[in-house]
Every structure is written in structure tokens, then in C-alpha cells.
Amino acid sequence: MKKSIMLAMVLMTAFASYAQNKPASWINNVKLSGYGIVQYQSSSKVNDKSNSFNLRLARVSLDGRILDDFYWKAQIQFNGNTTDLGNSPRVVDLFAEWQKYGYFKIKAGQFKRPFSFENPMHPVDQGFMSYSQITSSIAGFNDRAGAHASNGRDIGVQLQGDFLPNANGRNLLHYQVGVFNGQGINVKDVDQRKDIIGGVWVMPVAGMRIGAFGWTGSYARKRTVDTDHGKVTEILSLPQRRYAFSAEYVTNDWTFRSEYAHSTGLAFKTRYQKPENATDFELSKNGDKAQGVYALVIAPIIKKKMHAKARYDMYQPSGDASKQKTFYEVGLDYEFCRNLKLSGEYAFVNDRSLTKHNYNMVDVELAFRF
Template sequence: MNKSFALLLSMAFMLFSTATGTAQEQDSLSESAATALSAKIGELETRQSALERLAAHLPRISGYIQAGYEWSDDVSTFFIKRARLDLQGDISPKIDYRLQVEFAAPKIVDIYFRFRPMRALNVQIGQFKVPFTIENTHYVPLKFEFIEYSMAVARLMGFEDVSGIKATGRDLGAQLYGGFIHRDGYDILSYNIGIFNGEGINAKDRNKSKDLVARLMVRPFSALTLAGYGYWGETGERYAARQRYGGGICYDDGRWIARGEYISGTTGFFEEPAGRYGTFDSMGYYLMAGYWVTPEWLPALRFEQFEGVSGQSAARQTNYTAGVTYRPFKQLRCQLNYTYEQYGGPNPDRNVIKAMLTGIF
């Protein structure tokens, strides 16, 4: 009995030792696997952090395409209005850049750097929108309520300028800008002071003078903007005058939109071959109103008048435009405009219908 008991006790001890050893080995393997897994996770986190830092310095890519159809008393045509690729990025928390290219009529439209050390004083240099009028800078094509910009802005601020410049409202130069009295996400008082070549986009200056632009904007509350602006410049090798003055008011609370601006200007010219120098004055204004009936639908009306030569009825054009914008989702805008064009000169009045689709990416 004693021998049997001793044998059983010995076998039990061997089984216990084996089980204990196995458990210890398993614990050792588990600790090794956990250490390896932890190291792998740390490596992945380091790689992810490096990729995030790299991605933060890569440009953000976006763009849009605008195409449509126009019918009038003497025109029937499809058209491509804009095809833009936009790259924006940050070099540092206070320095950013932008490159925007137009493919419909190939050209660079925006290329600039901005240094933003403080809210009250910032610097922008390159090619960008001239800070003149509210419509030119604050209502870009993806926000604008109509298919065509107002005649006053187009003819006196470089879209189809009476001076002959065609520049989409942009120029090469530099500006200082900033705001004061910050309140709930906006500045009550803001300013822009810039110098430009005065020859339009992608063009060197053809004289030694620089064009000066100044704009002052006041926002008594977030939805209301009052602005005054001036432009003093000379174009071409003969320093032809190009001076512009104006003011405007805009109410935009995200639902109701009402805006009006007045612009006048003096433009110099030379008569060839006599070489006689002269100037003429122009003026124009517009009034518009719109209302987002739903988040998708915006009907809008606009009345505008432009005189290529002030005081001459033959140089006067008056437009009445009714339009609607339908935005079924963020990446698509559908616009339909009807305009009655009334001419003061010998040209017959016209009815113009335009439809345009904007695809955004």
C-alpha cells in the first residue's frame, strides 16, 4: 500500500510539474507576442503620423466645369464657360498658397502666396482678384446668382473692360489687407490696399507706373456690408488713364440676398495715326435680389444699366434679368437666366436665354 501510494504521489507530482511548465511557457509566449504586437502598433502609428504630416503639406485639389446653351434673337450655341482646376495648400500655419488654372481658354487665373501674421495685417502677392467692388471678390462663380456678371463690373473692372483689358477681374501685384473689431466670426471694419501692373492676367507691365487700388468695407452686423473703393492707374506704353470709383451695399443672411453697386470711371485712349490723346467717362450700376425658397432653389432678379460713354444715350444698355438656380446636391448647380437687353442706340433690343450646368469636384 505504501509503495502504491508513493507511486501515485510521484505520478501526480510529475503531472503538476508538466502542467506548470507548460503554463509558464504559454505565459512567456504570450508576453513575447504582446511585446511584438505592441512594437508593430507603435511602428504603424509612427508611419501614420509621418503620412499625416506629409498630407498636411500636400495641396488640396478641387475644381469645377461650367457648360451650357445660349439662345437669342441672333444666336444659338452651346458653350463652355469655365473649366477650372484649383490647388490650395499651407506651407505653415501663417503662409498659404493657391494655383488655379483655366482650361476652357487655357491660362493661369490665380497664383499667389499669402502671409497672415495677424488679423489686422496680411500680405498677398502674385496674381489674384483685384479688391474692387463686392461682386468681383465676394461672389465667385460657384456662389454667384446669375450666369453673367453685371455689366458695370465686367466693363469697368477687367472682365471685358472698356480699356480693352480682358482679365477676369484679376491682375498681377501685391496687397495689404486686414480687419478690425472682430465679432462673432467677422470684422466690423476691413480694408484692402494694393498695387498692380494694370495690364491684366499673365501680363508684364508696359510702363513704369503701378496701379493703386483701395477698398474700405464696413459690416455693422454679419449680414450687411457697405463698401467704397477706388482704382487709379495707367495702361500701355503711353500711360493711358484708367481710373475707377464706386460704392456698394450687400445684404446676405444665407436666405435673403440683396445687392447693389455703382461704378464710374475715366479711360484714356489714343487716336491713330494722328496720335491724339483723349479720355471718356463711363458709368454703370446694378440692383439685384434673391431668396432661397428652399435649400435647393434660388430665384433672383436683376436690373442693370451701363453707359459706355456717360451722357450719350446711344452708348447706353439696360438689362432686365430673371434667373433661377437649382442645387439638388453640393456637387451640382443648374442655372437658367432670361435677359431682355434694351439698347439706346441703333442696335435692336434682344431676348437672351441661357442655361448652364456646373459640376463641382
């Protein structure tokens, strides 16, 4: 796997150099870019204390245009190891999008699911030490259904666009809808059923978005068992129904954002991170409902340079307060320039699934991009 990733990196770099030095008429604007996030995090959780430096993310991407109307992108995440599907080097993005018309674009390949405002945000720009719990658990990062870590992505086809321009030419309405395998990144469909995910939002004033999202589909596993009649293939498909409501207002370097998400559907007990997990049919005891909400504010101290921030982040994995987990976060960040950012946070955590509910976290991150 490591050799494959290194080969892909070499090919991406060589292709970018060739395209920039000897551009063809059918391909242009090829760009090699990437980013990394170095992290220090400590936690006082009882029986699970931690105090460690970490490579949170390291990614390299190549993107460009073909025949002017097509945008394409390939992105690889290469931090981690090769024995754990949650952390191993892997392709995260590989897609092409026809963008001739702003009101009707078609994207195909592997990319972000069109669910929630936060899911498609760049990790450096998202604002906090991690995505919210609902984004992680209900939008497909570390999905509650038991799928392997997929960073909110899947394989499929999507339509999207913006229309209804006002007098100033600013579009007031956005839509997006896609059909996906439902199994996460780099995995084929298992139950031959597809996920349909979509959203729509209005933009009544500059910087403001108010949206709603829906998701219907399934997550499945397959195994082979021995019977009196020979080997038989079994498939267990768990229906998933989800929705979310979102609101955001970004103005004059201030950011306000809040989202609520709800999920209905059973989940597997083990997460698919190793090959043996893919055949484990045991179900989670959390039941068939989950929900959560977050609200945040990012305020400028020095405009476009230094910010104070706070976030309330609550998630109920069982649909009620019995296992509710809540983060109360405050922090600061400083942007040396657009490509270099230092941030720090303190979080008080209340986790009702633990014997000792409360613990503290400190997180410091240095993010850079090129």
C-alpha cells in the same frame, strides 16, 4: 501652349498626391479642386442671332498651406483655344498670402483686384448668367481700356485685414489695398507706372456690408516704329481713375446686392486679344467716361435648395445714355447639392447703340465643382 497646360495639370495632380500621401512638416492641407460651367444660350439680337451650347468655364486649382501661416493657390483655366488671349488656356491665379494675423495679411502674385464686392465672387455663387456689366468693363474682366480678358485679376502685392471686433467677436471693419502692374494677367508692366487699388467696408450687422473702392493707375501699349534716326520705341499710357460704392445684405438664404461704378480715362479702340492688337494705338470713340449700376435679389423658394432671382444691370460705355445697355433679368436655380447647380434665366435687353434696340436672351447653365 496646350502642352504646357497639360504638363502643369499633371504636375499639380502629382504634387497633390505626394503632399497628401507623404506630408512634409512645412507643407500641409494640400487640396486639388475645380469646377466647370456648361451653358446653353440663345439671343434674338438682329444680325447677330445665336443659339448654341458653350463651355463657359473650366478650371482646376491647387491650394494649401506652408508653415501654417502661409496660404498659397495656383489656378488654371483651360477651356478655349490658343489663338485668342481672351479664351486660351492660361494661369489665372498664382499667389501666396501670409495670414498670421487676421487684421494684417500680405498677398503677392497674380490674383483678384480689390475692386467691388462682385469681382472676387466665385462664378457658381455669383448668382447670374454672367457678372454685371460694370464688373466686366470696369473691374478688369473685359476692361473698357482695351486690356485682354483677365477675369478681374492682375499681378501685384496687396495688404488686407479685418478688425474692430464687437462684443460677439465679429469684426466690423475690413480694408484692402494693393499695388499692381495695371496690364492684366500674365503680362509685364509696360509704362513702369503702377495701379493703386483699394477698398474699405463696414459690417454693422451680421450679413451686411457697405463699402467704397478707389482705383488710380494706367493702361499702356508699346510699339516700335521706323524713323530717320532708326527704330524708336513708343509708349502710349492712358491714365485710369475709378471708384465704386457697394452694398450687400445676405440673411436667411436671401441676397440683396447693389453696386455703382464710375470710370474716367481714355480707352484703346481694339481689345488686346491678338499680338497685333498690342501695338494698335487708335483710341475708342466712347470718350473718357463710363459708369453703370446693378441691383439684384435672390430669394429662396425652398431654403438652401431652390431660388428665384431678378437683376437690373445698366452700363453706359460713353458716360451718358447714348450707348446705354440695360439687362432686365429673371430666373430660377436649383441646387441638387453644393457641388451641382442648375440655373435658368430670361433677359430682356435694351441696347441703344444698336439700330434695333431691343432683343431677348435665354440662358441655361449646369455648374459642378469638386
